[in-house]
Amino acid sequence: MAYKIIASSCTGCSACEPECPNQAIFEKNGTFLIKPEKCTECIGHFDEPQCVAACPVDKTVIIDTAYPRYSA
Amino acid sequence: MSCATESGNCGSPAGQSDLSPEIWEKVKNHPCYSEEAHHHFARMHVAVAPACNLQCNYCNRTYDCSNESRPGVVSQKLSPEQAVKKVLAVAEKIPELSVLGIAGPGDALANPQKTFATFRMLQEAAPDIKLCLSTNGLALPEYVDEIVKYNIDHVTITINMVDPEVGEKIYPWIFHEHRRIRGHEAAKILTERQMRGLEMLTDRGVLVKINSVLIPGVNDRHLVEVNRAVKERGAFLHNIMPLISEPEHGTFFGLTGQRGPSAQELKTVQDECLGGANLMRHCRQCRADAVGLLNEDRSAEFEEVDEMQPIYDFEKRRAYQEKVDRERLAQLAAKEKAKELAIRENALDLKVLVAVATEGGGRINQHFGHANEFQIYEVSSISGKIATSFAGHRRVDLYCQGGWGEEEKLPSVISAINDCHAVLVAKIGACPREELRNAGIEPIDQFAHAFIEEGLIGWLSDYRTRVESGRIEHRPRGDASIRQGAYIAA
Numbered sequence: 001m002a003y004k005i006i007a008s009s010c011t012g013c014s015a016c017e018p019e020c021p022n023q024a025i026f027e028k029n030g031t032f033l034i035k036p037e038k039c040t041e042c043i044g045h046f047d048e049p050q051c052v053a054a055c056p057v058d059k060t061v062i063i064d065t066a067y068p069r070y071s072a
Numbered sequence: 073m074s075c076a077t078e079s080g081n082c083g084s085p086a087g088q089s090d091l092s093p094e095i096w097e098k099v100k101n102h103p104c105y106s107e108e109a110h111h112h113f114a115r116m117h118v119a120v121a122p123a124c125n126l127q128c129n130y131c132n133r134t135y136d137c138s139n140e141s142r143p144g145v146v147s148q149k150l151s152p153e154q155a156v157k158k159v160l161a162v163a164e165k166i167p168e169l170s171v172l173g174i175a176g177p178g179d180a181l182a183n184p185q186k187t188f189a190t191f192r193m194l195q196e197a198a199p200d201i202k203l204c205l206s207t208n209g210l211a212l213p214e215y216v217d218e219i220v221k222y223n224i225d226h227v228t229i230t231i232n233m234v235d236p237e238v239g240e241k242i243y244p245w246i247f248h249e250h251r252r253i254r255g256h257e258a259a260k261i262l263t264e265r266q267m268r269g270l271e272m273l274t275d276r277g278v279l280v281k282i283n284s285v286l287i288p289g290v291n292d293r294h295l296v297e298v299n300r301a302v303k304e305r306g307a308f309l310h311n312i313m314p315l316i317s318e319p320e321h322g323t324f325f326g327l328t329g330q331r332g333p334s335a336q337e338l339k340t341v342q343d344e345c346l347g348g349a350n351l352m353r354h355c356r357q358c359r360a361d362a363v364g365l366l367n368e369d370r371s372a373e374f375e376e377v378d379e380m381q382p383i384y385d386f387e388k389r390r391a392y393q394e395k396v397d398r399e400r401l402a403q404l405a406a407k408e409k410a411k412e413l414a415i416r417e418n419a420l421d422l423k424v425l426v427a428v429a430t431e432g433g434g435r436i437n438q439h440f441g442h443a444n445e446f447q448i449y450e451v452s453s454i455s456g457k458i459a460t461s462f463a464g465h466r467r468v469d470l471y472c473q474g475g476w477g478e479e480e481k482l483p484s485v486i487s488a489i490n491d492c493h494a495v496l497v498a499k500i501g502a503c504p505r506e507e508l509r510n511a512g513i514e515p516i517d518q519f520a521h522a523f524i525e526e527g528l529i530g531w532l533s534d535y536r537t538r539v540e541s542g543r544i545e546h547r548p549r550g551d552a553s554i555r556q557g558a559y560i561a562a
Contacts, residue, residue, distance in 0.1 A: 011122075011133055011134055012122065012149070013122040013123045013124065013133060013177075013178055014122050014123045014183070015122075015123035015124060015125070015178070015182065015247075018185075019250070046250045046251075047250075047251065048250075048251065048252065050250060052252075053247055053250070053251065053252035054123075054125075054247050054252075056124060056127060056133035057133060057134070
């Protein structure tokens with residue numbers, strides 16, 4: 001699986017962008033998006049997904065069940 | 073550990089006489105660090121730093137950081153290139169501009185690339201503009217070298233506690249070393265890093281101002297301890313600000329009914345800290361893209377950043393600063409002369425607050441109805457000598473709009489200055505004059521266009537005489553309210 005950002009609750013603050021170990025996060029029209037093919041859920045990098053931990057708005061970065069679980 | 077008070081006397085931030093020459097040189101044109109300078113010089117913030125690395129219970133991240141902006145406002149986000157262009161455009165139109173700060177809308181040091189890129193470019197384009205930044209201190213120890221490298225000689229750290237027990241009621245979480253940390257552990261890491269960062273900065277000679285948000289029932293009893301801790305570590309100024317917690321801003325404190333302090337409660341805590349680190353009482357809690365003198369926000373004039381083609385005129389700026397230097401000398405002389413004239417043996421001892429309407433320049437030069445804030449001074453006569461000190465400012469709703477006063481606005485103006493015995497103005501209409509008198513506040517226009525201190529001393533001298541002769545009775549005043557809501561261009 002990958003994480004995704006709910007655009008309607010993203011404040012565009014950019015806190016997540018530099019934290020991503022895979023450079024999977026980018027800005028579009030003032031809010032941020034995650035490229036699912038690049039997202040590794042931070043497995044192998046950190047104990048918790050960095051975008052989720054850094055985001056100031058609860059439930060804005062959530063798991064996207066449309067993608068299979070990442071395996072390293 | 074070094075302490076600024078040992079080397080150069082911290083004294084009062086109000087004037088030159090109390091400071092060492094090198095510190096005076098650093099603060100004399102900085103409206104946020106010198107109360108005296110804030111009548112003459114302007115600051116601007118550029119919102120290049122949107123990210124934050126922790127959560128405060130008085131902040132809702134849909135809006136700007138509440139430490140450095142008033143809660144509930146959103147700033148225009150800029151790239152470093154746009155920010156530099158905007159600063160140059162403002163400097164061209166507003167020669168008073170002396171300071172550029174990065175204060176968010178998140179945390180300056182949670183966005184280090186954008187913050188330092190802005191400083192680097194601006195230093196090349198406009199080397200006479202002072203740089204400053206604000207931070208919650210969590211990332212500070214990592215960036216002290218860089219702060220020194222870019223000649224940033226003013227840093228503000230928001231410190232609301234020095235005890236994690238208090239801290240866990242203010243900060244639900246921090247993001248640190250790739251982990252979201254909560255509760256007691258989070259507050260402990262934060263306070264350790266804030267104290268370390270403060271020590272590192274003062275060791276390197278950077279002037280540090282501490283901002284604290286006064287939260288009744290949470291840290292009101294604790295801020296004296298904060299004041300002591302930051303003074304020990306060499307902080308130059310301590311700015312205690314009222315919590316603003318309107319429910320509609322959606323902050324945790326706002327939604328859970330945590331109230332802010334009254335004017336009297338704020339002043340009580342500020343007065344308890346006397347003798348500790350110097351207090352700043354003229355903070356406007358301006359928004360992260362504010363532009364102008366502290367009592368104004370002209371940011372709306374400078375929104376079309378990409379259209380701007382600024383020309384930076386050193387000569388024009390220098391001429392303005394020289395004019396201000398002359399005015400300040402005249403102001404000081406006028407104050408000394410008024411003090412001299414007011415000396416009288418065996419006079420009654422008095423201590424009162426007085427409100428002043430000013431548009432800047434250190435003079436009583438604003439119409440009562442045009443004031444969107446009043447400057448509050450404490451004026452005292454002790455053993456026959458009159459002294460004045462700045463006590464803060466009170467924001468009000470403009471009384472006069474479109475040429476005539478609006479009667480329903482007057483009660484709110486009165487409640488904002490209800491602890492004052494008089495209000496000094498350039499001019500005032502018959503109707504508000506009468507209402508103020510009925511409320512027990514003397515409306516005074518006889519010092520129109522005089523320097524503020526001349527008016528204050530002249531008025532108290534006259535008041536003292538009237539009380540002594542029995543023509544009037546001296547009565548204590550009540551409390552005043554602090555106006556909530558965002559401060560934006562009127």
